[in-house]
Amino acid sequence: MRHLYIHVPFCQRRCSYCDFSIAVRKRIPAAEYVDAVLREWGSADPGPAARGGPISTLYFGGGTPSLLPPDAITTLVDKLLRSADPGPAARGGQEVTLEANPEDVTPDKAKAWRAAGINRVSLGAQSFDDAVLKWMHRSHDAARIGAAVHALRGAGIENISLDLIFGLPEELKRNWERDLDMAHALRTTHLSLYGLTVEPRTPLDRWISRGATQAPDDERYAEEYLLAHRRLTAGGFLFYEVSNAALPGFHSRHNSAYWSGKPYRGLGPAAHSFDGTTRRWNLRAWEAYRRAIAEGRSAVESEERLTAEQQELERVYLALRTEEGLATTAPYRPLPPLMSRGWFVEHNGRLRCTPEGWLRLDSLVNELAMHTETQP
Numbered sequence: 001m002r003h004l005y006i007h008v009p010f011c012q013r014r015c016s017y018c019d020f021s022i023a024v025r026k027r028i029p030a031a032e033y034v035d036a037v038l039r040e041w042g043s044a045d046p047g048p049a050a051r052g053g054p055i056s057t058l059y060f061g062g063g064t065p066s067l068l069p070p071d072a073i074t075t076l077v078d079k080l081l082r083s084a085d086p087g088p089a090a091r092g093g094q095e096v097t098l099e100a101n102p103e104d105v106t107p108d109k110a111k112a113w114r115a116a117g118i119n120r121v122s123l124g125a126q127s128f129d130d131a132v133l134k135w136m137h138r139s140h141d142a143a144r145i146g147a148a149v150h151a152l153r154g155a156g157i158e159n160i161s162l163d164l165i166f167g168l169p170e171e172l173k174r175n176w177e178r179d180l181d182m183a184h185a186l187r188t189t190h191l192s193l194y195g196l197t198v199e200p201r202t203p204l205d206r207w208i209s210r211g212a213t214q215a216p217d218d219e220r221y222a223e224e225y226l227l228a229h230r231r232l233t234a235g236g237f238l239f240y241e242v243s244n245a246a247l248p249g250f251h252s253r254h255n256s257a258y259w260s261g262k263p264y265r266g267l268g269p270a271a272h273s274f275d276g277t278t279r280r281w282n283l284r285a286w287e288a289y290r291r292a293i294a295e296g297r298s299a300v301e302s303e304e305r306l307t308a309e310q311q312e313l314e315r316v317y318l319a320l321r322t323e324e325g326l327a328t329t330a331p332y333r334p335l336p337p338l339m340s341r342g343w344f345v346e347h348n349g350r351l352r353c354t355p356e357g358w359l360r361l362d363s364l365v366n367e368l369a370m371h372t373e374t375q376p
């Protein structure tokens with residue numbers, strides 16, 4: 001298994017739009033967490049040979065992995081990589097990503113992360129507007145984002161991604177263009193852009209239900225997405241996936257593995273694993289996960305074996321999410337009505353979504369799949 005994901009479920013508070021599997025904690029039970037993850041890894045791990053070689057990407061996602069003390073991160077990187085690593089020669093090429101919130105990044109922590117082997121940090125910036133950050137229930141202000149980027153660079157971590165959220169309710173008067181300019185001015189290597197969605201049982205969902213805020217609107221979503229596409233492309237970024245743009249050579253190798261259907265292993269509460277045909281996911285809640293591991297039970301909550309048809313649909317969907325696109329070998333020939341609407345382009349035998357196509361990705365995949373089923 002060459003791609004390893006570690007889910008760190010802890011957060012200091014819940015952001016207004018978030019429905020992730022998190023555990024809100026003032027005190028992070030770091031020792032218990034590290035022990036549980038390493039036990040999960042050890043209990044089901046068949047050893048390097050059966051895993052298919054050394055780990056090439058390790059990704060700490062959450063939750064808020066930057067809430068773990070640096071020595072806990074050091075232990076995890078060391079134990080997880082060393083147990084699968086055939087030697088220092090293979091180490092140079094590993095991508096080791098940590099998701100971090102700006103308020104957790106200090107020069108000392110950044111140095112400790114770098115010493116632990118972290119060479120890529122994904123920062124949850126979301127916006128450079130303090131009023132918007134407050135509305136989102138974020139724990140940082142805009143000034144912390146720049147300070148975090150400088151601290152990371154000072155520690156030798158140059159591969160930095162910023163997450164930004166767009167498509168916010170109109171009443172916030174968020175200036176998306178200004179936020180994109182502020183992000184660009186920090187000269188990070190990567191940006192991930194997420195449109196705001198209203199998930200059930202989140203604070204945002206409740207605000208909308210009682211009329212305290214407006215639901216995000218589709219027109220604004222589309223305008224802001226297309227604006228980001230134009231500006232970032234003009235600034236030298238390549239949208240290599242529907243929500244992700246990078247300078248040349250700085251795409252996320254870990255996430256690219258997901259989008260190309262490669263197997264991966266996930267550890268920690270709510271983590272998913274995939275072996276090419278079967279997807280497994282762990283118990284969502286930290287307490288349930290912790291108890292299962294402590295009692296020597298499997299942390300897997302359930303699994304789903306994909307049928308050949310599901311695998312094919314997923315392959316098409318994932319390929320069209322990326323800049324690489326889908327090979328136009330039969331049965332996926334370009335569909336004239338979709339081409340004429342400007343949602344696809346065909347180039348070098350591959351079908352690729354345009355930015356306008358990416359805005360309709362789900363319906364395009366369905367249309368393409370339905371069409372191929374009816375082809376003679």
Ligand code: SF4
Pocket residue numbers: 010011012013014015018019020022062063064101124
């Ligand atoms: S920090 Fe991230 S995971 Fe935690 S509540 Fe906020 S959005 Fe969700």
